[in-house]
Amino acid sequence: MGLNSLLISRVVLPRYVFLRGYKAMRLCKDVQQMFPAGQLDRMRDFGAEIGMTHRHIDEGLRVISSIILHTGRELAQLTAEDVFYLRAVGRRETGEAYVGTHSAWDLLGGAGVIDSKDTLKDALRHGQRPTAELVDAYNIQSTQVRNLLVRYLEERRPGIDYGTFRGLVRELAGVFWADIEARHPGIDTLRLPDEVVDGWKQRLVTYVNKSGEVKERRSRIDVMMRVRGFYLDIQEWAHEDPFWVQWAVPSPITRGDGAGNHKIIKTTSRMHQRVRERLPHLPVLLQTAERVHREAVALLEAARATPFNETFEHGETRYLRVLPKVNQVPSRLDHGSPHVYIKEVDSTERRISQSLVEDDAFWAWAIIETLRHTGVRAEEPTELIHLALVSYKLPDTSEVVPLLQIVPSKSNEEQLLLVSPELASVLATIIKRLRDVNGGKIPLISRYDSHERVTGPQLPHLFQRRPYWQxxxxxxxxIKRALDRTLEATGLRDQAGEPLRYTPHDF
Structure with a gap:
């Protein structure tokens, strides 16, 4: 009691690590009673309005109380930076944010304490970075070359997408120039001696991955051609802009260095061979996806029909319907977690969220069926929206046929696909599932493009999930994880005896 009094009185400002280990539930309740009049109820009402469970609301309020105790400030004085710092401490100490950080952010936003309508995940996304910042990440020592690269890349940036642009920055500033500077300190000219260029070409053959393993660089021809393009662009621009004249020197990458383009053909052949090896297994993958989802649904229904803390038998296995301790508070019994938890009897394994298992199995099935019937790239289902389903009336027969619009992606070409009966059934199942869990509507949500680093407008996306309240x-x-889980369930293995894994070229 004495320690709690010191903390509440702001005599001692504790660290977050201490508060996490202290687990003083009464202390956090006392802090919440000191909120401005009506603010606590306002937070709870807002949390319930956006779909938070009582557990999520309580976790968020405890985090807010911890921030107040740590900073010594009042509720109205908290800022977004306080939540960012708390998240950073949690990731440094435990590898992930403290439980309740995301709900605390939403509660503070709903109460008007912080001015943000974005989720914490959206607020942490930094978007597209300036060219100079991307180049400076490689710590180029020569100021002149650094400024040259920034200006050259600024000229190239408008004509390419952001993902390609980041790759160009990495290859020119990192793979090319930073590597040369590391071996030849003080170099500040593009006119490179033959021994410098030859050494770089030899080092380009391999690279060290994150695990410290030395791997063959299959894209080395592409890298050399981009370096050659860098030199040739400067030579061409020097005819119109005097700035480039001092940098216009012969390219160290000759036309003969591109003679290895036959290796690109080999790479394409290797990808095609992967498809040929996996295509005969497609029926097995489809059957496995359907079977896994059917079994998950059956087990979930059996678990829901069983009262809490009672056992039931399914598929010759006895299970226990589990009620987590955090939901055993009387006020949460009727409004607890929407997940259904089970555990195998006499098993030491952790409890299973069977509702989450069923959700994973459904979306794995939906992804595989959509990719199979459309032939689109793996990232393109994430862009599908309800409005992409359109009808077209044939002028000759007046027959109405359904079409599916695929927005421009990597190929930068829009597609309009005829919807087969099988694909129509899959899409209808997805739409019905979304409407069933969202009050008859498909929620409008924004999609974050990890390649372009931009957040799109709110649209009725079809491949959306609600892992929590958002x-x-x-x-x-x-999508990759869902496909890998299904491939693992098939038990299939490649020629090396390893379990089959998904790659972007398999569909």
Whole structure:
């Protein structure tokens, strides 16, 4: 009690690590009672309005109380930077943000304490970076060359997408010039001696990955051609702009260096071979996706029909319907977690959120079926919206046929696909599922493009999930995980005996 009094009185400002280990529930409740009149109820009402459970609201309020105790400020004086700092401390100490950080952000925004309508995840996204900042990440020592690269890349930036632009920055500033500077300190001219260029070409053959393994660089021909283009562009621009004249020197990458383009053909052949090897397994993948989802649905229905803390048998296995301790508070029994938790009887494994397992299985099935019937790239389903389904009336027969619009992606070409009955069934199932869990509507949400680093407008995206209280568009990484889980469930293996894994060229 004495320590709590010191903390509440701001005599001692504790660290977040201490508060996390202290677990003083009464202390956080006392802090919340000191909120301005009506503010606590306002936060709780806002949390319930956007779909938070009582658990999420309580976790968010505890985080807000911890911020107040740590900073010594009042509720109205808290800022977005306080939440950012708390998140950074959690990631440094535990590898992930403290529980309740995201809900605390939304509660503070709903109460008007911080001026932000974005989620914490959206607020942390930095968007497209300036060219100079991207170049400076490679710590180029020569100021003249650094300024040259920035100006050259600024000239190239408007004509290419952001993902390609970041790759160009990495290859010119990192793979090319930063590597040369590391071996030849003090160099500040593009006119490179033959021994410098030859050494760089030899080092280009391999690279060291994040695990410290030395790997073959299959894109080395592409890198050399971009470096050659860099030199040739400067030579051409020097005829119109005097700035480039001092840098116009012969390219160290000759036309003969591009003679390895046959390796690109080999790379394409290797990708095609992967497809040929996996295509015969497609029926197995489809059957597995359907079976996994069917079994997940059956187990979820059996669990929902079982009271809490009672056992049931399904598929020759006995399960226990689990009620997590955090939901055993009387006020949460009727409004607790929407997830259904089970655990195998006499098993030491952790409890399973069967509702989440079923959701994962459904979307894995939906992804595989959509990719199979459309032939689109793996990231393009994340861009599908309800409005992309259109009808077209044939002028000859007056028959109305459904069409699916695919927005321009990597190929920068828009597609309009005829919707087959099988694809129509899949899309209808997705739409019905979204409407069933969202009051008959498909929520309007924004999609973050991880390649362009921009957030799009709010649209009725079809491939969206609600992991907590906020609907989110599935990411390309989420699609990859779903496909890998299904491939693992098939038990199939490649020629090396390793489990089959998904790559972007498999569909």
């Amino acid at each position: 609907p989110q568009v599935m990411s390309e990484a989420g």
